[in-house]
Amino acid sequence: MFWRFARRLCLPLVSVLVSLLGVATDARSDELSVIPVEGQPLAANVRRVLDALALVGQPLPPNPAAAIRSAADARDAARLQALLDRHVLLAVAINPESRVKVLRGPAPAQLQQGGYTPVLVKVMNESTITKRLKIISPQAGPVYAGVAPLSLQRQQQTELGVNPNEQGSRERFLAVEMFAAPPLTDKLSGLEVEYAIALIYSHEAGKREATIGFDVEQGNQDLGFRGEVPVLFDVRPAVVVTLNVRDHDGRPTLGKFTFRDAQGRVYPPQAKRLAPDLFFQPHVYRASGETVLLPPGKFHVEASRGPEYRVQRREIEIPAAAAHTLDLTLERWIDTARYGFxxxxxxxxxxxCAHYTSPTEGVGPEDMFRQVKGEGLNVGCVLTWGPCFRYQRQFFQPQPLDLSEPLTLLKYDIEVSGFGSQALGHVCLLNLKDQTYPGSNGLETEGWPTWTVPVLRWCKEQGGVTGYAHSASGLWIDEESASKRLLARLDRSGDGQISREEAGAALLPAPYDQIDADRSGGLSLAELVASHARAAEQLPNLAIPEMNGVGAMELPVAVAEGVCDFISAMDTRRIQEWNTWYHVLNCGFPLKASGETDFPCMSSRNVGQGRVYVRVEGSGFGVQGSEQGGQGSKFKVRSSGAEGKLERLDFAAWVEGLRAGRSYVSDGYAHAVGFAVEGVRPGEGDVALTGPRSVRITAAVAFAEEMPLAVAHGTLTPAAGRRVLWYICVSRSSSMLLASIEMRVRRLRKNVCAKM
Structure with a gap:
């Protein structure tokens, strides 16, 4: 009885299974159905498809294209489908319930490694919906995972975090997208039949099977896997392009290159990059003799090596060949080493931050060295911190890493961030000899004190150099919050205003009478908010910041304790950075400034967006102003060695120059290689003033012709109409400008000298 029942039950199941398997194995169709549709709108769609194929560089052959255009002119819908269907790789059928079924078309499945191959898609739209058609594949998507979402939001590249490779699949060799740029559109027209173009990229060559699917909204694929189809692709190998990279002096070097096609797509696609290429950067770094895989075709290439180089732009054509060599010569507009910096x-x-945690916990020293050299930096300090701390700390050495070159040094040190003594600000510990804090057992979770001064002192005891990171974080002004704090502290009468008597000697953002706009004799919340808003745009200012971030909040204490050497600049809000520095200097503490990027957290486009230029003793021409000044003032030129350059840079000497202040901070597009007050250069001594008098300031400065398109933190567009004070361009000339000005010191505190 049981077996008779089982046989009756199994027969229908077997029939259903055979039916489903039949759909999967008989997915390819040598001839697609001709669907009744009006000729005029279909003809218009077909003309745009032909134009789009030409736009992406793969037009149909002349004879088929001419026949198709003739049928379009005749508005012959049936003939249009008969002619065009033979070029269709994938057919999408959407039933009245908006369920999607995918069929394999008669066109050969051929792709080009390293390039986007346009494939023709026929859409049979019974539902006449007008939604966006999306192509999907389990073989598509990023090849990495574990990126911090906040970093991608800052970069405005959140699409690079969609569908991360959390399972570590090695099968993600495709990138797929619908071509939705003009003359095509990003949505279906609603016509019963129309044609579209999908772009399919493969970074592998040879025979590759992939599953291709389509949908028009989530959960609308047809039953039984009919919303997708397996396709065996034949992928032609890419062209191996060897880059012959020469520096300005003709020597082989490593450069920074961006490759884009006519549609602006970046090669190789960012979502397919693993180290040494970083997925969040549009460019790649290549040394002379190294290669990049490109498809045949025309490209726009940009070549440079950081802000001290001009950006070389040119159009190139990669031939349909196995290999090709591309000659690229870089051009400097300034060489600060000639002046000793x-x-x-x-x-x-x-x-x-923007680094992935899979397939590896961040990237390795060789990858970071490529970043540093590719931006023309002489020194890169890679700071191990909370994320991946236990993995990354293996690369620490008491001296620059062995892979360093004579004039490009890579040193691993520590940023106290994401662990330990970070509550009152993150700190950079440079030139450490030992990275294990006493009692921490080499872990980020044990033994660290709750404030930064003991950690800074530990670094100084090793001969290290210390400073606070991303200094303005937490030091910005929240106008309403700051105003409410003042009211809560000073409004003793509880009338919602601060009287002159209540204000007393309290620190206000401006003089009392300037805040009291209505002359009522009391400071209202609205008046305080307006005053704080004005102060936040002024340098210097007396507005009290929020003190709620990860910047230089404990800096005044650390400076007074003698354990802080510098304040970091260039990667947070400029006014707050400079305002903090100004007030510390005004208290008589000769705190130095240093430029940083906090790559790839505050900025991830490249290292060195904020940088410091340190004058190393015994090198450079050393442009210096004379003490006589006046219009006839001459600049003395001192040199040592061939062209004044070092043959080998010593990290200890460089970091000592940073500590001493023999430096200037820049983004690399502006330079002050010869700055002096009364003939004294920064870091060489003090200018003692016994009373008010004029002082002579001399400078040799240079500005790049090409200014940066974005700042190190955020974008150039300020919120709520605020002024942008982050970059001040004085000149567009790339030649050196010699300047001599006179400044009158009107007030002088007793026993205070100008610290250089």
Whole structure:
């Protein structure tokens, strides 16, 4: 009885299974159905498809194209489908319930490695919906995972975090997208039949099977896997392009290159990149003799090596060949080493923020060295911090890493961030000899004190150099919050205003009478808010910041304790950075400034967006102003060695120059290689003033012709109409400008000298 029942039950199941398997194995169709549809709108759609194929560089052959255009002119819908269907790779059928079924068309499944191949898609739209058609594939998507969402939001590249490779699949060799740029559209027209173009990229060559699917909204694929179809692709190998890279002096070097096609797509696609290429950067770094895989075709290439180089732009054509060589010569507009200055970024990371955690916990030293050299930096300080701390700390050495070159140094040190003593601000610890804090057992979770001064002192005891990172974080002004704090503290009468008597000697953002706009004799919340808003745009200002971030909040204490050497600049809000520095200097503490990027957290486009140029003793021409001044003032030129350059840079000497203040901070597009007050250069001594008098300031400055398109933190567009004070362009000339000005010191505190 049981077996008779089982046989009756199994027969229908077997029939259903055979039916489903039949759909999967008989997915390819040598001839697609001709669907009744009006000829005029279909003809218009077909003309736009032909134009789009030509636009992406793969037009149909002349004879088929001419026949199709003739049928379009005749508005012959049936003939249009008969002619065009033979070029269709994938057919999409949408039933009246908006369920999607996918069929394999008669066109050969051929792709080009390293390039986007346009494939023709026929859409049979019974539902006449007008939604966006999306192509999907389990073989598509990013090849990495574990990126911090906030970093991608800052970069405005959140699409690079969609569908991360959390399972670590090795099968993600495709990138798929619908071509939705003009003359095509990003949505279906609603016509019963129309044609579209899908772009399919493969970074592997050879025979590759992939599953291709379509949908028009989530959950609308047809039953039984009919919303997708397996396709065996034949992928032609890409062209191996060897880059012959020469520096301005003709020597082989490593450069920074961006490759784009006519539609602006970046090659190789960012979502398919693993180290040494970083997925969140549009460019790649290549040394002379290294290669990049490109498809045949025309490209726009940009070549440079950081802000001290001009951006070389040119159009190239890659031939349909197995290999090709591309000659690229870089051009400097300034060489600061000739003046004794060597650039560095003291705050970059190899893990965390925009870096992935899979397939590896961040990237390795060789990858970071490529970043540093590719931006023309002489020094890169890779700071191990909370994310991936236990993995990344293996790369620490008491000296620059062995892979360093004579004039490009990579040193691993520590940023106290994401662990330990970070509550009152993150700190950079440079030139450490030992990275294990006493009692921490080499872990980020044990033994660290709750404030920064003990950690800074530990670094100084090793001969290290210390400073606060991303200084303005937490030091911005919240106008309403700051105003409410003042009211709560000073309004003793509880009338909602601060009287002159209540204000007393309290620190206000402006003089009392300036805040009292209505002359009522009391300061209202609205008046205080307006005053704080004005103060936030002024340098210097007396507005009290929020003190709620990860910047230089404990800096005044650390400076007074003698354990802080510098304040970081260039990667947070400029006015708050400079305002903090100004007030510390005004208290008589000779705190130095250093430029940083906090790559790839505050900025992830490249290292060195904020940088410090340190003058190293015994090198450079050393442009210096004479003490006589006046219009006839001459600049003395001192040199040592061939062209004044070092043959080998010593990290200890560089970081000592940073500590001493023999430096200037820049983004690399503006330079002050010869700045002096009364003939004294920064870091060489003090200018003692016994009373008010004029002082002579001399400078040799240079500005790039090409200014940056974005700042190191955020964008150029300020919120709520605020002024942008982050970059001040004085000149568009790339030649050196010699300047001599006179400044009158009107007030002088007793026993205070100008610290240089």
């Amino acid at each position: 060597y650039s560095g970024d003291h705050h970059i990371h190899a893990a965390g």
